[in-house]
Amino acid sequence: MRVLDIGEVASRSGAAPSTLRYYEEIGLIASLGRHGLRRQFDADVLLKLSLIAMGKAAGFSLDEIAGMFGRDGRPDIPRGQLRLRADELQRQMVELRTLRDVLRHVADCPAPSHLECPTFRKLMQAASHRKLAYRPTNGPRSGRKVASKP
Amino acid sequence: MRVLDIGEVASRSGAAPSTLRYYEEIGLIASLGRHGLRRQFDADVLLKLSLIAMGKAAGFSLDEIAGMFGRDGRPDIPRGQLRLRADELQRQMVELRTLRDVLRHVADCPAPSHLECPTFRKLMQAASHRKLAYRPTNGPRSGRKVASKP
């Protein structure tokens, strides 16, 4: 079992030490113990950090990501829920693709002003059916708090 | 020229009145004036709010969005920036797809623990080349401040 100290985890994962400390504080990752003052981590933490990075990239909050790990720190989500999440990601992807296409169109459209471009106006029409809603910071949903393990 | 008061703009756009006031405060939208205390808006503001919504969905900050309107209040979006953003959306999509695949795999994988499943590990390997980096709140970049018009 390889043991890494925080500095190494930091440089390998790209996360700042302060971030790792923060993650530990909120119970998202766990350290094995200390060497003097220095936190020591199992090398597995790198894998977990990758998962966390992916989750963040996908728009999940840290709370939600934390909910995806079981008591033993292993990923452990009811399979049905996983499939639901996957489907939601699928939908999100479709939205992103649409948006990407809009942006590309607008970037390449030769009309002097976008308001004069019929394609743009049409896209705007389509978009304006969507309602604005406030979502504090990022992430599709905020729910349970990250629990610090007792 | 249709004139709407703030309540109507709010209900049509889905943005809360407080949000509209906030947008006006930072110079993102402008009101025509008042009827008594009530702000009055040109109906055009709805289009602008749609644009703002799209911009937000695309990951632009309000600052950036504000920068996309010319002096006359018409959208005037730098094409290069749009392409960059589209490319970033592309990358985000790829991440989402990977995560979706991970989730789907995990949902269907019969291995007792995912960490022991070679497929899982391989997917994670692929993902782990990505570095984590802190981006304060949302949006890939924060830049100029929204200027209130003099």
Place this chain on the structure above:
DNA sequence: GCTTGACCTCAAGCTGACTTGAATTCGTAC
């Protein structure tokens, strides 16, 4: 044995995008 440099803790600060609350002011309907 001393220095060095990376780590530690703890509280506080920051960013963006709003919301909330208290106290107030209107226009309109009765």
Place this chain on the structure above:
DNA sequence: GTACGAATTCAAGTCAGCTTGAGGTCAAGC
């Protein structure tokens, strides 16, 4: 003319996800 409801202002609060800074501690290398 008075009550009502919706809007107003302003300062302060909120949220996530960290970073920063001051002051302290430790293990390893010389």
